[in-house]
Amino acid sequence: MSHPVECDVIIVGGGIHGVAAAYFLSKKGLSVVLLERDTCGRCASGVNAGGVRTLGRVLPEIPLSLASSQLWQTLDFLHGFDGAFVRTGQIKVAESEQDMQILRERRDLLAKHGFHHEKLIDKDQVRQIVPAIAAHVEGALWVSTDGFAFPYLIVQAFAHQARKYGAQIREQSPVNAIEKSGNHWRVSTPEHTIAGKKLLLCAGVWTAELARLCGEHIPVTPGGLMLMVTQRVPHFINPVLGATSRGLSFKQFANGTVVIGGALECEADARQNHAELDFSRLANSARIVTDLFPFLKNVSITRAWSGIDGYAPDHTSIIGPSASVDNLYYACGFSSSGFQLGPASGQYLAELITDHAPNPLHQGLLPARFC
Ligand SMILES: Cc1cc2nc3c(=O)[nH]c(=O)nc-3n(C[C@H](O)[C@H](O)[C@H](O)COP(=O)(O)OP(=O)(O)OC[C@H]3O[C@@H](n4cnc5c(N)ncnc54)[C@H](O)[C@@H]3O)c2cc1C
Structure with a gap:
């Protein structure tokens, strides 16, 4: 049997949150393998309304949504093509x-x-x-400062940038097994096993079944x-x-x-x-x-x-480290409005994964609130 591919971070799910995290992590110099069952942006992140909205957010999401608004205005690769972010209000x-x-x-x-x-x-x-x-x-x-964008093209823009910084984005790679071996995660698809120090699950509603493979209940x-x-x-x-x-x-x-x-x-x-x-x-x-x-x-x-x-049961995003399993992180439960949050969620996850403590501003998003 061939040796598993090794990396710093394994990401499961190629929606906006997965590709944004892949971009920010690889930009920080970490080796990243993203596994996507289908093609990136195939699910909610590619078919949504493209609304880039801070307006009307639940309170715990507002600080992250405002941070995301800044990124939508300033990340240059989200501008300058048909379907890019348009600031219409x-x-x-x-x-x-x-x-x-x-x-x-x-x-x-x-x-x-x-x-x-x-x-x-x-x-x-x-x-x-x-x-x-x-x-x-x-x-x-x-x-x-709100607006809209074409979601599928935005996912591709993040994936493209992540690849430029060295992230491996493997499509047609459904994860069917996850286990912990020593202090490494081993994540398998029918074709490969990837070994990584940290694991980020951001597979939309399917995060719940992947969390079960890690022995956790995530109520999505x-x-x-x-x-x-x-x-x-x-x-x-x-x-x-x-x-x-x-x-x-x-x-x-x-x-x-x-x-x-x-x-x-x-x-x-x-x-x-x-x-x-x-x-x-x-x-x-x-x-x-x-x-x-x-x-x-x-x-x-x-x-x-x-x-x-x-x-999520409280219609509030779930972003942060697992409350009980080391080196495991989640981004899911976006409850109909996760597209706008994608850029800041990716940036915040990259901070968390590179050993930063959870930001008190985003306390209300932690998975621990369901324990
Ligand atoms: C019709 C519609 C309209 C919306 N409008 C807006 C809007 O205007 N503004 C807004 O902010 N939000 C909107 N949303 C919500 C937004 O689209 C989602 O919150 C967001 O896209 C979630 O992104 P994600 O990356 O978490 O998940 P997803 O986009 O669901 O991506 C998860 C990925 O994980 C992959 N995956 C699942 N299981 C596995 C596995 N075992 N192995 C490997 N990969 C796996 C899936 O194939 C998928 O590509 C809308 C949603 C919908 C459906």
Whole structure:
């Protein structure tokens, strides 16, 4: 039997979190082998809505999301190609006085915790940003530094950079066994065994079954999410737009098509890697769009698709070292909004793996909260 390939860090999963971690780790000079069952970006990270959003995050994620926002603006390889990050801003509109009250309370809650990135704006300011919005909109929360990107291309950009720094990214490599031998991990696919000092599991919802191979319980469950896209329409909106009390997020691309999603949940089967489109929910979401932009009433939907994300019980990302097993790290449970976090998650994991203690700012993300 041939000797296992040896490296500093083995990463399982080639979604945004895996490839971003591979990039930051290999840039620090560590030898990295990333094992991806299919192709990088094949799952949630390649099919999501591409929303790059600090707006509306749960409190424990905000420091990492703000750090990620900085990286989205400054990492040069995320710019300068079709599908790169576009800073359009994201806006969450209030459709009633009750919605406005929810937004005021959100602003006050964030201020209490020292966060001021979500700005409360009035109806005139909303109209300056989105002139085509329906008359009933009362105001909004607005983050000018948010935006969107084409997710699949962003995953490829990180993978490309990671390879440039020497990371081995092995696609078509499903991990089917993990064991600890002395102070090394031995991770096997049907073809190879890789030996590494540290192991990072970031395999989306499938992290739960890989954690079991390491003797741990990571409470991530599958959730399906859907998106649909319209035919091309004349340009009418720049920012990504969401509603306060109704699940909606949508954006218009430069080619005129509009992508509609936002908490559009559906049934998911992680074993089959399948999420079933629910057409009645899609129709409901399309109706919210036409309430806000009545002139879109006769526009056709040309395509709908779905993907699966891993959900944590508290809908908050799980990032950090295992609470009980040495040299084991997790990044999973992104609960429908992990794409934006990818760059900072990769950077933070690289710090943790090179022997830094968990950052108190990201305390609320630690896997230990489920022990
Ligand atoms: C339809 C939809 C819309 C979304 N919209 C947004 C959005 O607008 N903004 C946002 O921030 N987030 C959004 N999300 C959420 C976001 O896509 C995810 O949170 C994020 O991509 C998760 O990334 P990941 O790297 O953890 O996992 P994944 O992208 O799921 O990657 C995990 C990888 O692990 C691999 N893998 C699994 N098991 C094994 C194994 N045994 N061996 C080797 N490899 C394995 C898989 O093949 C997969 O490629 C959306 C998600 C969906 C589905």
